[in-house]
Amino acid sequence: MFKRTIYLLLSSVLTLFSSYSYSSEVTLVRVLGQQSAEDVTQDYFYQLLGKALKAGSTDPYYTRLVDATSLTQGRSMQLLTDDIIDVYWMGTTIESENKFHAVKIPLMKGLLGYRVSIIKKQNLSYFSQLSEAELKRKVACQGEHWPDTKILQANGYKVAAAGRYDAMFAMVNKGRCQYFPRAIFEGYGELAVAQKTFNDLVMLDDVLLHYPYPIYYFVNKKILR
Known part of the structure; x- marks a missing residue:
């Protein structure tokens, strides 16, 4: 295949x-x-x-x-x-x-539309128990020109848009957003690199976002x- x-x-x-x-x-x-x-x-x-x-x-x-x-x-x-x-x-x-x-x-x-999220380690247990309504009240980091930003906003999610991709790892680390959704084939490799600078970041994969993409x-x- x-x-x-x-x-x-x-x-x-x-x-x-x-x-x-x-x-x-x-x-x-x-x-x-x-x-x-x-x-x-x-x-x-x-x-x-x-x-x-x-x-x-x-x-x-x-x-x-x-x-x-x-x-x-x-x-x-x-x-x-x-x-x-x-x-x-x-x-x-x-x-x-x-x-x-x-x-x-x-x-x-289609795996680009299945999203795990990079978050702070201290929030892992809390985020794993959130309902969809509660998650929508948290702020996601996404790229300023990414289609994901409009998709999430159109579905009622709060988004902090950033111009630079690498800046979003720092934004999560500093609490400027609470989670950074990434495709399941992107997130783990990116996190492994980001943890060298921000060792408090972890992956939330108990809760997935999904949209056709x-x-x-x-x-x-x-x-x-």
Whole structure:
């Protein structure tokens, strides 16, 4: 099943890039690097893209990481608009699909919408017993340009929006928000890095948030022209 997914991804992505080469011999594919040390899941999507491009083609290509240190999601999307990067992976929205071309293969089978939360250790027992109504009265940290922020707010949750991804770990540690929801494939790796600086942070996984939220690869629509 995994190989089948790679093949379908390859078919979509490689077809788009077949006429979008930066020379007659080698195709360059530019993608974002990590936003910070905690951003450990970026490498998975980078490696997945490389395997997809390599799996069914003998055409030479290489990927280049573009510095994404402290970039907001809004700025990252602008880099795709401005042709500074070629591929960007993110949770989908209607606006994103209107603006860019989405390769509609959900890269994590919908797991982006299943959320554990990073919290202070002292609050673990308390948060594990909260009702939904009580949780809505607590403040969640989320990115200023993340679709999650609007999703949570539309469902009655309080959100403190931050411009920088890495700042949200400090915000939880300082009590500026009470929990930081993360996808279940993101949270544990991020927490392991964050705990080197904030050793009072732990994972709340007795309570999950869930909303439909696939993550896709996106490319600039001009590739299709």
